[in-house]
Amino acid sequence: MNTLLDSRASHTLHTLIPTNYYKPPKQQSYNPFQPDTIPIPSHEMAPTTQKKWTLSGQDKGFDGLTYGDAAVPKCGENEVLVKLNAASLNYRDLVIPKGMYPFPLKFPVVAGSDGAGEVLEVGSKVTQWKVGDRVTTLFNQAHQYGPMNIAASQSGLGGVIDGTLRQYGVFNENGLVRSPKNLTDAESTTLTCAGLTSWNALYGMKPLKPGQTVLVQGTGGVSMFALQFAKAAGAIVIATTSSAEKAETLKKLGADHVINYREDANWGQTAKALTVGNVGVDHIIEVGGAGTMEQSMQAIKFEGIISVIGFLGGAESKTSVIQTLSNICTARGVYVGSKEMMEDMVAAVEANDIHPVVDKTVFGLDQVREAYDYMWAQKHFGKIAIKIE
Ligand SMILES: NC(=O)c1ccc[n+]([C@@H]2O[C@H](COP(=O)([O-])OP(=O)(O)OC[C@H]3O[C@@H](n4cnc5c(N)ncnc54)[C@H](OP(=O)(O)O)[C@@H]3O)[C@@H](O)[C@H]2O)c1
Numbered sequence: 001m002n003t004l005l006d007s008r009a010s011h012t013l014h015t016l017i018p019t020n021y022y023k024p025p026k027q028q029s030y031n032p033f034q035p036d037t038i039p040i041p042s043h044e045m046a047p048t049t050q051k052k053w054t055l056s057g058q059d060k061g062f063d064g065l066t067y068g069d070a071a072v073p074k075c076g077e078n079e080v081l082v083k084l085n086a087a088s089l090n091y092r093d094l095v096i097p098k099g100m101y102p103f104p105l106k107f108p109v110v111a112g113s114d115g116a117g118e119v120l121e122v123g124s125k126v127t128q129w130k131v132g133d134r135v136t137t138l139f140n141q142a143h144q145y146g147p148m149n150i151a152a153s154q155s156g157l158g159g160v161i162d163g164t165l166r167q168y169g170v171f172n173e174n175g176l177v178r179s180p181k182n183l184t185d186a187e188s189t190t191l192t193c194a195g196l197t198s199w200n201a202l203y204g205m206k207p208l209k210p211g212q213t214v215l216v217q218g219t220g221g222v223s224m225f226a227l228q229f230a231k232a233a234g235a236i237v238i239a240t241t242s243s244a245e246k247a248e249t250l251k252k253l254g255a256d257h258v259i260n261y262r263e264d265a266n267w268g269q270t271a272k273a274l275t276v277g278n279v280g281v282d283h284i285i286e287v288g289g290a291g292t293m294e295q296s297m298q299a300i301k302f303e304g305i306i307s308v309i310g311f312l313g314g315a316e317s318k319t320s321v322i323q324t325l326s327n328i329c330t331a332r333g334v335y336v337g338s339k340e341m342m343e344d345m346v347a348a349v350e351a352n353d354i355h356p357v358v359d360k361t362v363f364g365l366d367q368v369r370e371a372y373d374y375m376w377a378q379k380h381f382g383k384i385a386i387k388i389e
Pocket residue numbers: 089090091092193194197217218219220221222223240241242243246261287288291292308309310311312313334335336375378379380382
């Protein structure tokens with residue numbers, strides 16, 4: 001089956017994604033859900049060489065990324081060889097070469113954490129997978145279940161372990177999750193980091209309930225997943241953005257209220273005033289860091305959860321932890337999630353037929369460097385997919 005070509009997904013892009021985004025000249029304008037765009041090898045034999053992106057270190061920024069030939073790795077007895085058909089980018093992939101990433105790294109490393117594809121070979125002791133299975137990568141390969149621990153935090157793909165911006169990868173069998181049946185590989189790959197982080201934020205500590213209010217910041221990958229998961233759960237969503245055009249798309253995706261954070265500096269109070277009884281919001285997907293925490297503290301409800309996820313607006317926050325007392329709330333650091341959580345998320349994605357929001361500009365594997373620039377310029381909406389042939 002050509003999994004990237006599942007036509008059930010097509011309505012999402014056609015109806016919800018603006019059509020007039022910037023397109024760099026070299027790029028293909030490509031719809032990951034249209035037939036005839038990506039030939040997927042089915043049960044093919046692995047070649048001996050492949051293309052991959054390697055990051056040499058943190059001293060050259062994006063120039064530290066090089067595209068070249070490499071051997072296709074051999075499968076160990078507990079490992080699985082995967083033909084990667086799609087990858088996606090995260091803000092983390094951009095800040096690693098810029099020296100702004102706070103977790104362990106090794107160099108050189110194959111960049112990228114998110115990947116989806118098909119099992120080509122299995123090691124002699126593998127029990128979970130067979131040739132032809134559709135799989136998606138787990139971000140922290142050693143985070144299988146339960147709370148995060150030090151060993152698991154040091155097992156990130158594209159950070160400590162070779163990642164997914166390549167044609168073929170060998171992974172421990174525990175480091176893969178079944179891809180949702182309703183998603184193409186270009187959609188499924190986006191679950192690895194952004195999807196699982198949002199799932200963990202909403203369900204990892206104090207599970208979201210129908211009727212509660214969720215605030216999502218901006219229109220990046222993590223926030224769009226949170227919007228979709230929250231709507232599927234019967235929650236009310238308040239979204240922020242800096243763009244009037246993106247505000248319209250947010251409404252089409254189901255946001256109940258949209259606030260322009262550039263026009264409304266006190267958007268935290270505005271959000272609180274939008275909740276029934278002006279009590280504040282139950283969950284905040286806090287991706288702005290220093291740029292947003294002060295307003296998040298204005299918006300949160302007593303006993304609400306601020307999931308501290310990112311630092312798009314800077315890492316040096318002026319907000320004091322003592323404000324969790326004055327606002328009687330919990331601010332909780334979130335680092336992606338476990339395989340157990342990812343399997344729960346896959347079930348929810350299938351049951352609710354959720355299709356991740358993928359930017360309409362999709363890049364080829366040889367155009368990863370352009371994709372980094374496109375994402376750094378924040379020209380995207382939702383996730384950026386990389387097509388791998
Ligand atoms: N802790 C974890 O496990 C984890 C996992 C994934 C991501 N993250 C972090 O979470 C953050 C978001 O990741 P992402 O992949 O979703 O990023 P992204 O796709 O690059 O998000 C970009 C969007 O965020 C919005 N934004 C930028 N600056 C903002 C600000 N100061 N206030 C509010 N919104 C702002 C903008 O939306 P508009 O254009 O609509 O204004 C922008 O388009 C990053 O810092 C990333 O490192 C952490």
